[in-house]
Amino acid sequence: MTTLKLTQIGNSVGLILPKELLARLKLEKGDTVFVTEAAHGVNLSPYNPSLDEELALGREFMHDYRDTFHQLAK
Secondary structure (H helix, E strand, O other): OOOOOEEEEOOEEEEOOOHHHHHHHOOOOOOOOEEEEEOOEEEEEOOOHHHHHHHHHHHHHHHHOHHHHHHHHO
């Protein structure tokens, strides 16, 4: 478990993420982080949770039109 402390950054409050946590999350300066609600708190992730839904819709579309895509691939 990693404990983080809130700190004053200008007129805002922020978290300083240790180097080890940044490496574990594969994050770099300027990256976007997504916070989602979880059963016992929140999850912090570099992956957009709505992307899964978008990918599922894309896969469904490709499945529905697989014959058309097959013809286009010729």
